[in-house]
Amino acid sequence: MRKKWLVLIMLVIGLGVTSAFILHSYKNFKVQQGFVPLPLSFDPYTSVSSYDWNGNIVSIQGGFVKGKIVDSPSQESLLLRSLSPTPIISFNSGTDKSYSVRLENVNPAMIKTSDPIGNLKTIDPHTISFTVDLKANQPKTIKFELSANENPEVIMLGDNRNGYGTFSEIIDQVNSIKPAFVVDNGDLVYGGEPNRYRLFYETVSKLQVPLYTTLGNHDIRENGLPTYTELFGPAYYSFDYLQNHFIFLDSSRGWTEKTAIPPEQYRWLEADLQKAQGKRIFVVSHIPPTDPRSNVAPNTYPESQKTSTLQNLMNKLSGTSDIDHAFNDKAEAQKFEDLMTQYKVDTVSYHTFTAFSVL
Structure with a gap:
């Protein structure tokens, strides 16, 4: 009987050590040694x-x-x-x-x-x-x-989340195409826990071309913004390539808050659009200003933050495809679309997978 108890105690201790290790791995992510x-x-x-x-x-x-x-x-x-x-x-x-x-x-x-x-x-x-x-x-x-390729292409990805097997195959296809660079417009991960970012980071480490990212609503869940910032930097930025200008916006809060893009980011965006006039302009975002689908259900998530069931509701809504995925404030949506029209933006990208030439 003593041997059985001893085995049981050792098993419990082993499970405890394993659980502690798994919990540590889930909550901690070191980019590399040193x-x-x-x-x-x-x-x-x-x-x-x-x-x-x-x-x-x-x-x-x-x-x-x-x-x-x-x-x-x-x-x-x-x-x-x-x-x-x-x-x-x-x-x-x-x-x-x-x-x-x-x-x-x-x-x-x-x-x-x-x-x-x-x-x-x-x-x-x-x-x-x-x-x-x-x-x-x-x-x-x-x-x-x-160095520019003879026919430089840009590949845009989005909403890869937890599909690491399929995403890894896509990375292999991207490497065979050899584009100038890759853009991922958000929802890099399903939730912002460090371990999920670790899996994404390891997957994209196979890329043989630069990767430029922006935030999706899933990326900031579970306090994911600090991990994203450590790995990929600022929430919004821009650059020129050939005769093209790429703008990366942070609209990630647009799913859960009344305002998708804060005023300080709009001030930067308009100043950046003014400087980019004369170039072909691409704006990369995640949450669209309007949902193009018909018969979508209203997104009540911003109001639900007053309740104590916030995370449970978030998990429920995150898996619901017929919820309105656009800006909550329709006046802000109109403001955003007017800004894109005013500054003659060529393309605004949301939730996408595509390739195009930048010549």
């Missing part, structure tokens, strides 16, 4: 992110300073993530120093630089590393550029 995330610093008006690295300023235009890779107490690299096919990295040092930098979300096979840089290496299909030797008070700027 990675230390840095608080996001990004100005959407200039697309510049800067970091004071031990008294030396490193800036990237068309990207953000993501974190550090610490290999040892005396050896670390700064990790930058590109948010543009043409990022520009600037260094301003007060002392003679050699800097080790990693730039991710690029295509190493198609990248060109304005000046030769030391020890340029390919870390993986979308990351390069290099060193920059600086003299005191002699700033250095390096411009990166994505």
Whole structure:
């Protein structure tokens, strides 16, 4: 009898350890060994992110300073993530120093630089590393550029959520097409728990071209915004590619709140649209201003936040296809559509999978 109890106790302890491990894995996600995330610093008006690295300023235009890779107490690299096919990295040092930098979300096979840089290496299909030797008070700027294909295409994805098997096959197809870059317009994950983002991050790590993302309503569930920010950066931004201008909006709250896009983002959006005049403009968002389907049921979710059953209702509505998926405020929807018309926006993308040429 004692042996049976002992086995039972060991089984319970084993289940407890396993459960604790699963719970830890579900709630914690480390990008890679030695990675230390840095608080996001990004100005959407200039697309510049800067970091004071031990008294030396490193800036990237068309990207953000993501974190550090610490290999040892005396050896670390700064990790930058590109948010543009043409990022520009600037260094301003007060002392003679050699800097080790990693730039991710690029295509190493198609990248060109304005000046030769030391020890340029390919870390993986979308990351390069290099060193920059600086003299005191002699700033250095390096411009990166994505070489254009003969027939450059952009592939747009959306609502991949939990379909990792199918999504992985799509990634393989994308790599065979070899587009200029890929856009994912939201609902990267079903819920914002770190473990779900880990699965998405591992899946898209196979991509051999840059990936530019925006937020969907599923991505901010379960407090998912901090994880998204750590991995993919600002909620809204823009860039030019050839004669095209791409704008990435954050409309993720439009499913659960009366206002889909806050006033400060509208101010930035209009200023950005004004600067982009003369180019072919693409706006990437997730929640559409109006639902094109007929006979959809009203979305009562914003009112339901007054109740104590918020998360249960959210889970229920998230799986209901006939609920109105558009902006809750129809006046805001009209304002958004008028803005797109006023500034002659070529295409606004929501919940989509498509490919098109940018020539």
